Amino acid sequence: MNEREKLDARLLISDDLAVLQRERRRHFAPALALVIIALTVLVLLLGIRPDMFDQPWWQLTLQGVVWVQCLLILPAIGLGLLFPGRGVKLVVALAAVVTTFFAAVGLPGPFPGFSALLEHAFGRGVGCISFVFAAGAGLLLIGHFSGAFAQRRRREAVLWITAGITMAVVDAITWHCPASDPLHTLSTHIGTALVVLAFASATAALAHTRRLRASEQS
Numbered sequence: 001m002n003e004r005e006k007l008d009a010r011l012l013i014s015d016d017l018a019v020l021q022r023e024r025r026r027h028f029a030p031a032l033a034l035v036i037i038a039l040t041v042l043v044l045l046l047g048i049r050p051d052m053f054d055q056p057w058w059q060l061t062l063q064g065v066v067w068v069q070c071l072l073i074l075p076a077i078g079l080g081l082l083f084p085g086r087g088v089k090l091v092v093a094l095a096a097v098v099t100t101f102f103a104a105v106g107l108p109g110p111f112p113g114f115s116a117l118l119e120h121a122f123g124r125g126v127g128c129i130s131f132v133f134a135a136g137a138g139l140l141l142i143g144h145f146s147g148a149f150a151q152r153r154r155r156e157a158v159l160w161i162t163a164g165i166t167m168a169v170v171d172a173i174t175w176h177c178p179a180s181d182p183l184h185t186l187s188t189h190i191g192t193a194l195v196v197l198a199f200a201s202a203t204a205a206l207a208h209t210r211r212l213r214a215s216e217q218s
Helices: 005-044 059-081 086-105 114-124 126-146 157-176 181-215
Strands: none
Touching: 005 059, 005 126, 005 157, 059 086, 059 157, 086 157, 086 181, 126 157, 126 181, 157 181
């Protein structure tokens, strides 16, 4: 293959990638708008915590960072709008975990123990658990019907999207629930969100597998 043929091949590949990127953006933009609307309506209907702006400035800042991560960065990686290297992906994943934890919990005290967590979660956290499950289910449905889980062949891609869903749910309940003690936050907010993450990932992986099988048979 001469230099001209190589150049033509690169141009064709570049054109194909540009078309694919436009198609993915067409899926991403309306789904993002719908998620923002759904979360805004949910929080406004159920109410924002009365001490919202009494939280430490750094915690409010982290909550804003979490919104950017869960609504833009993680879904963009999952959909193939961003292509960071493996090292950058690791940094993004670690940053997502750290920022979500401290945005929700703040500066935690001593760990209360698993028995105390379970007692608190099933005793006084029913309302927050219901909130997290309802919000997670709503965002999962948006992701499913928007086709977000079927945009890429790599199965790991759906994990970025479901992680974004989980982070959004945690941030939403943090803005709604005024109970900021670590025991409550760990057992009901984060604990329930981890259950949502497991269920959403399994559901998204199933949708992804079905899409691959359908494309292979067609």
